[in-house]
Amino acid sequence: MGDIIKNLYEMTAFGDIIAEPQFLVMYAIAIILLYLGIKKEYEPLLLIPIAFGVLLANFPGGEMGIAQADENGMIMVHGVMKNIWEMPLHDIAHELGIMNFLYYMLIKTGFLPPIIFMGVGALTDFGPMLRNLRLSIFGAAAQLGIFTVLLVAILMGFTPKEAASLGIIGGADGPTAIFTTIKLAPHLLGPIAIAAYSYMALVPVIIPLVVNLFCTKKELKINMKEQEKKYPSGTEIKNMRVLKIIFPIAVTIVVALFVPSAVPLIGMLMFGNLIKEVGSNVFRLFDTISNSIMNTATIFLGLCVGATMTAEAFLNWTTIGIVVGGFLAFALSITGGIFFVKLVNLFTQKKINPLIGATGLSAVPMASRVANEIALKHDPKNHVLQYCMASNISGVIGSAVAAGVLISFLG
Numbered sequence: 001m002g003d004i005i006k007n008l009y010e011m012t013a014f015g016d017i018i019a020e021p022q023f024l025v026m027y028a029i030a031i032i033l034l035y036l037g038i039k040k041e042y043e044p045l046l047l048i049p050i051a052f053g054v055l056l057a058n059f060p061g062g063e064m065g066i067a068q069a070d071e072n073g074m075i076m077v078h079g080v081m082k083n084i085w086e087m088p089l090h091d092i093a094h095e096l097g098i099m100n101f102l103y104y105m106l107i108k109t110g111f112l113p114p115i116i117f118m119g120v121g122a123l124t125d126f127g128p129m130l131r132n133l134r135l136s137i138f139g140a141a142a143q144l145g146i147f148t149v150l151l152v153a154i155l156m157g158f159t160p161k162e163a164a165s166l167g168i169i170g171g172a173d174g175p176t177a178i179f180t181t182i183k184l185a186p187h188l189l190g191p192i193a194i195a196a197y198s199y200m201a202l203v204p205v206i207i208p209l210v211v212n213l214f215c216t217k218k219e220l221k222i223n224m225k226e227q228e229k230k231y232p233s234g235t236e237i238k239n240m241r242v243l244k245i246i247f248p249i250a251v252t253i254v255v256a257l258f259v260p261s262a263v264p265l266i267g268m269l270m271f272g273n274l275i276k277e278v279g280s281n282v283f284r285l286f287d288t289i290s291n292s293i294m295n296t297a298t299i300f301l302g303l304c305v306g307a308t309m310t311a312e313a314f315l316n317w318t319t320i321g322i323v324v325g326g327f328l329a330f331a332l333s334i335t336g337g338i339f340f341v342k343l344v345n346l347f348t349q350k351k352i353n354p355l356i357g358a359t360g361l362s363a364v365p366m367a368s369r370v371a372n373e374i375a376l377k378h379d380p381k382n383h384v385l386q387y388c389m390a391s392n393i394s395g396v397i398g399s400a401v402a403a404g405v406l407i408s409f410l411g
Contacts, residue, residue: 053306262404
């Protein structure tokens with residue numbers, strides 16, 4: 001009877017959890033992320049799969065955690081070092097578990113980031129940016145955090161490739177961060193992906209924090225519609241539909257000529273958008289890209305990213321440094337956009353609300369919605385959403401181009 005009870009106990013995960021209480025820390029993190037996604041509704045489509053992936057990865061014996069290969073692709077499999085890229089996919093599934101199969105097939109190969117960008121493109125309306133092209137420059141200013149943290153990370157001992165992968169978190173774009181890290185520092189993919197998506201989900205917390213630090217109430221009350229009435233634009237777009245169709249084609253050509261390494265992201269983003277703008281003739285393609293493909297990719301990406309967050313991989317100083325550096329990159333990107341608006345306002349009569357600079361991130365459309373809520377708190381009539389979207393959407397392009405530049409120089 002005693003042997004039966006002992007065998008039953010050893011079958012459970014309790015012994016391993018008692019021996020390694022750090023699993024409890026990971027459960028707490030997973031519960032917090034689930035709370036933020038379900039209760040607070042912070043990017044639930046992303047945060048809930050990620051949080052559940054964290055939970056699944058940290059049950060001893062469940063074999064749902066991602067086993068990260070080192071810089072050379074070497075990984076320990078049942079006590080033997082193997083090259084992960086020489087292992088057939090069915091061997092990965094059999095020896096390392098189904099989650100590793102999905103991770104190395106979909107994430108490590110770089111397959112999912114461009115696919116998600118295609119879906120983002122199909123869901124994006126470039127109209128607000130095209131109507132307010134002068135505001136799109138703030139999407140470039142908001143990339144400050146990427147390059148500042150890159151330099152700081154190098155000074156702290158990270159290699160240039162690792163520093164670039166850390167800095168790209170400041171672009172606030174999960175697929176871009178994953179794609180860049182796969183190319184430059186694949187051994188850091190787990191913590192960087194977690195940091196990037198976690199901070200994207202925490203946009204409703206981080207943007208107000210930075211805005212309250214650097215913006216005055218007077219600045220936040222700048223009404224963009226009133227400014228438009230006082231100083232109307234001399235440029236009028238006569239055929240927006242034609243412009244929307246030409247735009248993704250033109251951007252793809254320009255980026256392909258100047259930053260070819262950014263084509264996988266920008267090209268798929270613009271392809272998705274072109275399908276959207278063509279209209280009813282390709283509705284079936286648009287419906288598939290924006291619904292079935294996008295939703296499926298998001299589920300697998302979220303679960304796989306969450307599964308990288310094992311206790312062994314997450315609870316170490318390198319990961320903590322990445323989390324801290326990622327927050328710094330994120331905050332500096334917001335700050336860079338704000339201060340560039342302040343600079344522009346010194347030299348123009350037509351004032352711009354700093355919230356537009358704060359949304360030069362890739363977190364579309366959450367960053368714009370958060371900024372609009374802040375503006376409405378200071379003035380219930382001050383709707384800045386469409387103006388913020390101009391900067392916000394350009395930030396998507398800006399971060400992808402920045403990633404391409406980093407890959408070109410360091411890859």
